[in-house]
Amino acid sequence: MMMSSPLDLRVRQVWPVEEPPGWRANWIGPSVAEGATNVAFLCRHAFRLGSSRPRRSVLHIGAESSYLLYVNGALAGRGPVRGTAAVTYFDTYDVTELLQDGENWIAIAAHSPNTPTFQASPQAPAVIAQLDDGDDVATDARWQVCLMPGWRPDVEMYTFQIGFTEWQNHADLAPSWSVGGDVAAGWTAAAAVRIDKDLFPRDIPFLTDQRVRPSAVRTVFSVPAEDGQASIAGNLATEPHSNLSLPGVSGLLQEPSRSIELERPPAAGGVGLIIDFGEIVNGAVEIAVTAPRGTVLDLGYDEQLNRNRRLSTAAGDYRFADRHILSGSRQTVTGIFGRRGFRLVELVFRDAAGPVTLHEVRAVQRRFPYVDRAAFSCTDARLNQVWNACVETLKSCATDVFVDCPWRENALWLTDVPVESLSALQAFGDGRLTERCLRLLFSQVRDDGLVPAVAPAGDVPALGDVRPPDWLVLPAANLYVTFILEDFLLYTGSSEFVVGFLPKIDAILDTFRSWVGPDHVILPPDRHWNLIDWSYEFVDRSTHSARKHAALDYMFVLALRSAARLHEQVGDSDRVASLSEEARVRWTQLRAVYWDDARSLFADLPAAGQGTSVDRRSG
Incomplete structure (x- = not known):
């Protein structure tokens, strides 16, 4: 399934790349109108392997600006690290264990804001990929491409620093698209795309994925039918809440999680929960859910409750919300391309034609793989807490670069690097992220x-x-x-x-x-x-x-x-x-x-x- 978040365990992430590939591949992408923004697209290619296939198959992939990589339907990678207007990066994976005798499929879901943000500065929506072994598997005009079904491009900016809100209708995306299905989606031959940037191998280790279970359900409530407001975040911030009692809701906090059923409210509208993860998350939320086809799931994000015990999802020009329209079968909903920062997440299920079963809610921390090298302990418990809070804050702000904050900008600012770099050198003894930040800035x-x-x-x-x-x-x-x-x-x-x-x-x-x-x-x-x-x-x-x-x-x-x-x-x-x-x-x-x-x-x-x-x- 498209939205499945964990990478397949049979994939090995390769870093560092000892010898960069001799690129045979071309940058490819969809044909889009001039000035198009928030472009999500799919591309795929089928090839055959015999019983004498290579002992090791290594795949290289880059994107302007984000990709999800699938090999024979299995999620094999996501990336790349951020670049600038002058440089972009590629990742390398050993996909040997995902390949099979006979027909194989490599598929890519990609996204480009197609406008400069503090996360990406793309020249055009495009990807580049190739297998090391064999001329047959390298992006070119033989690959199929189409705009991603169900993706809505005309949405609000999440923040101008991070990019766009994500709005995806999962019912429109065939589960088999990555292995040759969904032939009616408008697939065409890929277009060659000119990207005038230096293409470098990934220059830091892959980030770690750590799953975090909720620490509390702050509130459960019903909401009325939407009032026609165009802004998802604005609606989440202002719509009336009526408190609900939801038996068994504490099951979401347990390990393993216990499923709960959300009954549809008597009048048209929806049911919502505010989930507290007890720590700042820089990554994504994952929601395992079964709901009728067409059920709307709105997600809002914040670091704290406001004075009304709600999330401030609309603040100034910022719109901290995403929308997913569910497929009708059990699925895991998560951020598709964008990174989100939060401690609290608001889930509002709307327009459900029947019961909604919420199986599990987890957060995913995506961080630089620091190893603790320093420690602090004393008889003053408050000082111990301060040390732990400082180290945790630093880890939350260390991803593919040092960032200023997870929530609002998630941006690399040179003004923050002196403090973050020195703190990381002291706490972890690791200067690799400092090197990357300076290379990227210069x-x-x-x-x-x-x-x-x-x-x-x-x-x-x-x-x-x-x-x-x-x-x-x-x-x-x-x-x-x-x-x-x-x-x-x-x-x-x-x-x-x-x-x-x-x-x-x-x-x-x-x-x-x-x-x-x-x-x-x-x-x-x-x-x-x-x-x-x-x-x-x-x-x-x-x-x-x-x-x-x-x-x-x-x-x-x-x-x-x-x-x-x-x-x-x-x-x-x-x-x-x-x-x-x-x-x-x-x-x-x-x-x-x-x-x-x-x-x-x-x-x-x-x-x-x-x-x-x-x-x-x-x-």
Whole structure:
């Protein structure tokens, strides 16, 4: 079945790839209208193997931007890791145990937002795949392709950072589509697609899947018939709830889970539950259910109950909800392509023509495979809880990159990497995710040496004439790169990786030098978002509005000192001396600019007496 979530245990994920394939395959995809967004499509290919087939069959697959891989109907993989406008990645699987003598099918369900988000920056809906053995199995015009039956493309954005809401009618998708069935779905020969990106092998291990059972059912309720509101999330947030008693609902919390039956309410409408998993989940929810064909299942997500003991599924422009229309047989409903972050999930079953049997509800944590290397324990139970909470938070924010949060953005921000990287190095002794984040960010490097502070750098609504790639360049964040690399080198000793970044640091520092005016103060271009820290914004002291600011000037001094130490570690004494002297001179110049004798403190702004003092604010 299409929505089955666990990977088949006969598949072996291959990482690292010791020798990249010689690509015979072409990028292929469906023919879509210009400007089409939120495109989901299927492609498949049949081939035959004799009894003398190879002892090992390895399959490589990439997608713009997400894929689910099936081999003879078994779910064999999902991915890839996120890329940017310049790079994309492929995964590798040993599928030997899934192949058979005679006819075999490889099938792919793929999705492209076809618009830049903070998760993906696709050029077109497309996939590429090939088996290592034999010229016959590589994506080309012999493959069949069709738009995914039941997928609704004209939906709301979940968030502009994450992408679109998922709306799928499972009744429209034949269970046998991945093995040659559903011949009436409009299959055509695949079209060749031009993708002008570097295609690299996956550069981190595969993520772990850990299933989490619910810790509580917070509420059970009935809802009236929908009032015609177009927004699924808006409806979930505002529709009336009437409390229900549901015998046996605690069975969902047990291991193994006990099925419960949801009787249809007397009037037209639906039945809902709010499930609490007791921890923040970054991944997906899985719902095993049997319901009449056409039953609607709406899913809402949040991290906490609001003051009305409901989920805030509609907040500003954000719409934290998905919709699934059920097939009529027992099925497992889960997120198809998108990642979801939550602690609580609201399930609302609507328009059921008969009873709904809920067999099991589980969450799936999808995380970087960190191994605990550090521990903390003391006689203060509260401090022990703080340590555990910090480690758990870090794990929840470590997926294929370090992310800012699971729920709203799930995005890689350069501004978050210094803290997340250093914490991961201390807790896990593993620098691989740090390396990947920096590679990904610098795949977007500009001619001036700066990088956008988010990767991939997606569209941002309401910017007017300012281009997102310009606005998303945060000057201060670019200086953080030196601090990240210094921590990385101290913990890992991996000088080779750091040496490769030294010219990039030099380019960043050169750009900052070009911004220094006759008054010795940095003035970054107003097309860049001059955000230094949210603490300034929250007290109405916007560093972007001020433009010139002590925090940015002194951060540049710290970056010069950090760069000097990096050069010292790799034995470049000349650069150590020049950078150290530059930092000393800058410090002296800035003291004359920012020191306020009358108050005996450094001011935030160049004119003495303006703004709140750095010392006072930090206190």
